[in-house]
Amino acid sequence: MANRIKPAILKGTRDYLPEDAVKREYIVEKLKKIFRKYGFDPLETPSIELWDTLGGKYGEDAEMLIYRFKDHGGRDVGLRYDLTVPLSRVIAMHQEIPKPFKRYQIAPVWRADSPQKGRYREFYQCDFDIVGSSSLMADAEIVAIVFESLASLGFEDFVIRVNSRKVIRGLVEVAGIPIEREQETARTIDKLDKIGVPGVLKELERSGFERGSIEKVKKIITAEFNSNIEALEFADKFFKDSESGLKGISELRELLEFIQILGVPEKNISIDLSLARGLDYYTGPIYEAVLRGVTLPSVSGGGRYDGLIKIFSGRDFPATGGSLGLERIYQGLVDLDLLPDSLKTHTHVLVTVFNKKFVKESASLAKKLREQGLNVDLYLGKKNLRAQLGYANDRGIRFAIFYGPDEMEGGVVTLKDLKLETQKRVRVEEVVEIIKEAFYGG
Numbered sequence: 001m002a003n004r005i006k007p008a009i010l011k012g013t014r015d016y017l018p019e020d021a022v023k024r025e026y027i028v029e030k031l032k033k034i035f036r037k038y039g040f041d042p043l044e045t046p047s048i049e050l051w052d053t054l055g056g057k058y059g060e061d062a063e064m065l066i067y068r069f070k071d072h073g074g075r076d077v078g079l080r081y082d083l084t085v086p087l088s089r090v091i092a093m094h095q096e097i098p099k100p101f102k103r104y105q106i107a108p109v110w111r112a113d114s115p116q117k118g119r120y121r122e123f124y125q126c127d128f129d130i131v132g133s134s135s136l137m138a139d140a141e142i143v144a145i146v147f148e149s150l151a152s153l154g155f156e157d158f159v160i161r162v163n164s165r166k167v168i169r170g171l172v173e174v175a176g177i178p179i180e181r182e183q184e185t186a187r188t189i190d191k192l193d194k195i196g197v198p199g200v201l202k203e204l205e206r207s208g209f210e211r212g213s214i215e216k217v218k219k220i221i222t223a224e225f226n227s228n229i230e231a232l233e234f235a236d237k238f239f240k241d242s243e244s245g246l247k248g249i250s251e252l253r254e255l256l257e258f259i260q261i262l263g264v265p266e267k268n269i270s271i272d273l274s275l276a277r278g279l280d281y282y283t284g285p286i287y288e289a290v291l292r293g294v295t296l297p298s299v300s301g302g303g304r305y306d307g308l309i310k311i312f313s314g315r316d317f318p319a320t321g322g323s324l325g326l327e328r329i330y331q332g333l334v335d336l337d338l339l340p341d342s343l344k345t346h347t348h349v350l351v352t353v354f355n356k357k358f359v360k361e362s363a364s365l366a367k368k369l370r371e372q373g374l375n376v377d378l379y380l381g382k383k384n385l386r387a388q389l390g391y392a393n394d395r396g397i398r399f400a401i402f403y404g405p406d407e408m409e410g411g412v413v414t415l416k417d418l419k420l421e422t423q424k425r426v427r428v429e430e431v432v433e434i435i436k437e438a439f440y441g442g
Helices: 018-037 084-095 136-152 165-174 179-187 192-206 211-221 228-238 243-261 310-314 324-334 356-371 384-393 407-411 428-440
Strands: 048-050 069-072 078-079 101-110 122-132 158-162 269-271 285-291 300-304 319-325 348-351 377-379 401-402 414-417 424-427
Touching: 018 101, 018 122, 018 136, 018 324, 018 401, 048 084, 069 269, 084 101, 084 122, 084 310, 084 319, 122 136, 122 324, 136 158, 136 285, 136 300, 136 319, 158 165, 158 243, 165 179, 165 211, 165 243, 179 192, 179 211, 228 243, 228 269, 243 269, 243 285, 285 319, 319 324, 348 384, 356 377, 356 384, 356 428, 384 401, 401 428, 407 414, 414 428, 424 428
Parallel strands: 158 269, 348 377, 348 401
Antiparallel strands: 048 078, 069 078, 101 122, 122 319, 158 285, 285 300, 300 319, 401 414, 414 424
């Protein structure tokens, strides 16, 4: 006999058992509904990409987290780090796609990161992007989708932080930092939530930034404002000598107007001049969503990346997009107890088996109910009726049907509601109506 293998999974990955998987599907369906509402269609891309596609797009820190290896053919490949770079490759390969192009994709990505709460090595991103529009209304739609997605799931206390990489470039200019160190500056500021202000300043100092430059950065990352208007007024003065900074602030003003037109409440939007987003490909407005009341990293992020597709196509394709992290949203819903208690199974009803002599009759009943749109579990074990009810309870199935000799003779079934702890005999024709009324209100 072969040695027994101890079952285990890689650190930073998770199994989602049915009860959790059902809840995740509930989240995904909510998000898909909103994406479609805004005119987005699905796109699917491979999990594995050529290294030429992935390499050099994210920045040094991020690139170190990509799972990179040689395949059996000796090709240099990697598991996708995000869904944005693959989208850019698709646009370059299929330039016949009508523009503007709105797409969503919900799929796993992989990062060799240090696992912690809300941060895994394999996780799902729920991406939505607009390619082919330079209008700030496109950016506003991305922000509106983030808001509506989180609100539809029951979150109330959250904020979408908004800034622009043009503002970060303005900071580089005002601080006298060499322009070739802009991305390095952005990546360092992006660590603010992880290492705090002292950590950011210390890292800048270790990297050889001048004291005067560090003081300018400190002024931005420690600034606090009572309103978006106050933040913009501060920025007007701070960036008065920076063309990039002023252009970024002007765009933020216009973006706020568009966001308001799309119905996003002002209380859920915060101009945050310290927001940097560490990936190298961002070029304009950037955004992150943070849940209040839970200890989690941001649950959504994104921004404009007008130059990324040109790397693949040689042509300019303006683009903007956002991403919602499924794992973090799920964890936030759990922490705040916002998931419906009924979300344990997709099964509406268990058809029990009176005894082995009546398997065929129960199977015929299950078939009839399935044909009428119910999700039906026909009991396939060997337990008695009482134990079958226990099985239904364990799985979270709300209804159970008894179909024994008495019921068959009377042309009825006994329908038991395990949630209300009631039961009654009804005609088979009534079963579907009763169950659909219980689940869907008719």
